[in-house]
Amino acid sequence: MESGIPNATNARRYVQRRLNKPKIDSKLNGVLKECKLSYDSVIASFRSALSDVRDDKEYQTATYDLLLASTNYIKPCIDVVASxxxxxxxxxxxxxIVPIFKLSAYEVVDRLDSSKQL
Structure with a gap:
């Protein structure tokens, strides 16, 4: 999760810089806005999951946050970029990369949760 946050943040920062450029065509502008929203949600989800694990030891909540980020939150950006x-x-x-980081973190947190229940 700690590696995923800066990677997602860098992608979001790149999207924001592109949005700030003058004379951007409307098609690309719409894509960038959708991706910015996606990355905002992904980053928030990563941070929430990290807090759930580190501070609260709420592994099931963390896995839920990670699954949302690796599917629902990044999907709008993936879809609009493709379409x-x-x-x-x-x-x-x-x-x-976002789904790879998210699913890798999910596997680790899921194992932590499983070992806690033993």
């Missing part, structure tokens, strides 16, 4: 045929390498890589 609008956006070929931005940084966004494409970010969209591929």
């Amino acid at each position: 609008k045929k956006i070929k931005d390498g940084t966004i494409l890589i970010g969209n591929r």
Whole structure:
């Protein structure tokens, strides 16, 4: 989770910089806005899951946060990038990496939860 937060933050920062550029076409503008919202949610979910594990030892809550982030939260960005045929390498890589970080963290937290129940 600690590795996922800076990676998602970097992707979000890149999207924000692109949004701030003048003369952006409307198709790309809509994609960037959707991806910014997705990354905002992903980052919040990562932070929530990390807090659930580190501070509260609420492993089941953390796994729920991680599943949402790896599916529901990043999916709108993935879908709009695909449907609008956006070929931005940084966004494409970010969209591929987020689910990997999330699912890897999910596996670890799920094992922590399982070992706690033994």
